[in-house]
Amino acid sequence: MPTRRQKFAHLFAAVAAVLPVLLAAPGAVAAPGQPPPQTTAAIGGERLGLSGVQVSPLAGAPALPGDLTGQSWIVSDATTGDVLAASNPHLRLAPASTLKILFADTVLPKFDRNAVHKVTDEEITGIGAGSSLVGIKENLEYRVEDLWRGVFLSSGNDAVHVLAHMNGGVPQTVTEMQARADALQARDTRVVSPDGYDMDGQVSSAYDLSLFARAGLRNPDFRMYCATRDAMFPGAVDRNTGQRGSFGIANTDRLLGKYPGLIGVKNGFTTNAGSTFVGAAERNGRTLLVTVMHPTTYQKVYDETAALLDWGFAAAGKVQPVGRLVDELPPSGTPTGQAGGTAGAPEPPPHPAATTGPAAAPTITAEDDGLGLGGWLAVALVLAAAGYGALVLRRHRRTGG
Incomplete structure (x- = not known):
């Protein structure tokens, strides 16, 4: 059975794997005064x-x-x-x-x-x-x-x-x-x-x-x-x-x-x-x-x-x-x-x-905040992983495991 430390490492590996995909997710729209995101070819050429x-x-x-x-x-x-x-x-x-x-x-x-x-x-x-x-x-x-x-x-x-x-x-x-x-x-x-x-x-x-x-x-x-x-x-x-x-x-x-x-x-x-x-x-x-x-x-x-x-x-x-x-x-x-x-x-x-x-x-x-839906999901996953890691470390210190 994997240890808590191994589970923590697996969680961060999963976040790292999906992070680029989420950040590249479509739907981010430029704010006023900014060009549209270059996820596809510009309309017209x-x-x-x-x-x-x-x-x-x-x-x-x-x-x-x-x-x-x-x-x-x-x-x-x-x-x-x-x-x-x-x-x-x-x-x-x-x-x-x-x-x-x-x-x-x-x-x-x-x-x-x-x-x-x-x-x-x-x-x-x-x-x-x-x-x-x-x-x-x-x-x-x-x-x-x-x-x-x-x-x-x-x-x-x-x-x-x-x-x-x-x-x-x-x-x-x-x-x-x-x-x-x-x-x-x-x-x-x-x-x-x-x-x-x-x-x-x-x-x-x-x-x-x-x-x-x-x-x-x-x-x-x-x-x-x-x-x-x-x-x-x-x-x-x-x-x-x-x-x-x-x-x-x-x-x-x-x-x-x-x-x-x-x-x-x-x-x-x-x-x-x-x-x-x-x-x-x-x-x-x-x-x-x-x-x-x-x-x-x-x-x-x-x-x-x-x-x-x-x-x-x-x-x-x-x-x-x-x-x-x-x-x-x-x-x-x-x-x-x-x-x-x-x-x-x-x-x-x-x-x-x-x-x-x-x-x-x-x-x-999502179009107003500059990150897009994928960006905010990525942030949420990172924060969740960080919180889980902190909990594991606290328990690790208490138990000496």
Whole structure:
């Protein structure tokens, strides 16, 4: 029969054997501001999972713009999906209002733009303090197209919340947005609020935002709204005349109408998140997408986007792609390679579960603590083994055995 000392040695040997397996267990997800764990190939290509600038110039290729301060950026061809250059494109950062691109991509196809909706009090309550608003009033009717102009031009969180309630409520919309992100293989994105308002755990990446924009631009209404520079928005009813007024709204995208060929897409800014911007432009039959996240100043997000668009158009055909924007996954039951599937591509890594809605209190999960479930199990085993060892040693001293 083995002695206590031998049993103790066997226990530690067992822990040592399973420790590497547990620490390598899947499910660990990077915290905001960190790249995703490299347990599998990065979505879009191995080089897109590397840190720093990735570019493969050929003869005659122009140099990348100098003094780029964005923590993360990517230049891609919206048609082919080729990534021409990138820097930390999978870095998970707060998206601010650029998350409204995913909101529009999810909800926009559901409602006729000529439909009319009467706004209730509930639909415009619970909006985050300091949110950008288009100025929607309760008990008034709005056409769906007016609400979308409020989303795209004024980045109105009130317009987002009204449309989300029309879609079944904020929690339902958050769930659908997360499902849409998963279908687009946007594995860096975790949705907590539909409007991009700063919320604990809400992150996306330059790569994912480019996926959302590429998908959205295939919808003619999305393309129309994001390219609209100004519009009239329905106002309140005049108490004296009984007539309903209107007021002008302008697109907050500072490049729209200034950068040649700019289609638009979406800008974002919050105090906590910093600046984010996704811009698309057309030139000589080519459409390029540029996403810049978190440069050093608000204005730089526009300056650096314009500089990267200039570079992209000049570099087209003179650089080897360093990756690609992946296609949407096929619907369940559709053979791989059809309906936008990527034939022969490996299955993407698992994504953290979607939250139930912005009202839920933040919870600590395996993806938040940095160790992952396997890491915590390993720690528990080590502690258990240490405790058992201490007990054996105490008994050993007492008995002299």
